[in-house]
Amino acid sequence: MMNQGRSVFGKAGSSFFVLKPNSMKAAILKNLHEPLVIETTQKPNPGPGEVLVEVKAASINHRDVWIQKGLYPRITTPIIPGSDGAGIVTEVGDGVAKSWIGKEVIINPSQNWGDNPDFYGEDHKILGLPDNGTLAGYVKTDVKYLEEKPAHLSFEEAAALPMGGLTAWRSLMTRCRFKEGDRVLVTGAGGGVALFAVQFAIAAGAEVWVTSGSDQKIQRAIEMGAKGGINYKNPTWFRDLLVKARGPKTGYFDVIIDSAGGPGFAKLIDIAAPGARICFYGGGTGNITDIVPAKVFFKQLNIYGSTMGTEQEFADMVQFVNEKQIVPVIDKIFSLDEAEQALRYMDSGQQFGKIVLSI
């Protein structure tokens, strides 16, 4: 923890910084299309209803890459990115119980959702833009977005959970109304969100299948409990997957969770079981094309979009993780100094699971 009264040395990664009182080290995006820079900056001051969290670990999401590339709405710079963090409450603002101080917490990045569980209100925001995020020594947040860190998780594991876990939870449980006996397909299983969907569906007792651009990642998903998978780089992957799963030509999967969109989405329509629910929360491979309307309406398919989640869904997701003792899959841990390398590593698509920064 930093000393408030005098200069101290702060260490992250291999370099030393002289930290003045009330300052902290942070990874800052100063301008679009530029690398993150590591600088000392003003430590945030918690206002009424807010807390200051000393960030012990943060994780990155593809959102951070999209923001850096200018491919995200309403970007303002400079900004400290980072939606996911786990740490210790060190200060509380007016109106917040002092008993929070010293608590180990994770932060719900989906803030100001509003009263309608079906759709967020116009004030909804995600930690890390427009407010400064977790790639820093400290972050401030409203106390209502704190959940106690699951005791079975390290700070690094807990920091991997918030955005990916929440997005997967709402997509699978709320939007697709997952029920026992569902056969679930998760596409691009190596992704941070996707792997939570795999873990949650397996923990809930589903028969889970995956796609990935890497045979090795498919194998790892199988080792985690998935029944099988197929490489989406194979042009006949959708037909081959039905054969592997011994499903009828009319389609096999009751629930499909996707973040790719793009031309491959139309194939998901082909392999969805009649009456299936398909949810996508990303469009990584571009616009969805070539959907044949008759296939959707004759099969009575339900296609949903999902973004983030409510406070209740975040609490339910954390409770499920505690109950099932789920441990997020971490691909690689970087230091805060290596934040830019962590973004580039994510951009390269090599990861299986989450990319974490130890702060």
Ligand SMILES: NC(=O)c1ccc[n+]([C@@H]2O[C@H](COP(=O)([O-])OP(=O)(O)OC[C@H]3O[C@@H](n4cnc5c(N)ncnc54)[C@H](OP(=O)(O)O)[C@@H]3O)[C@@H](O)[C@H]2O)c1
């Ligand atoms: N709506 C929301 O609230 C929300 C929240 C979080 C993320 N997202 C979005 O969801 C996407 C994933 O985010 P993330 O943080 O999980 O990123 P990530 O860890 O970088 O995952 C991206 C994944 O996309 C998969 N992929 C790439 N090409 C594919 C293809 N042709 N078909 C199927 N899958 C493909 C890859 O799977 P393999 O490695 O297995 O090939 C890769 O792991 C991003 O677009 C992000 O912006 C949305």
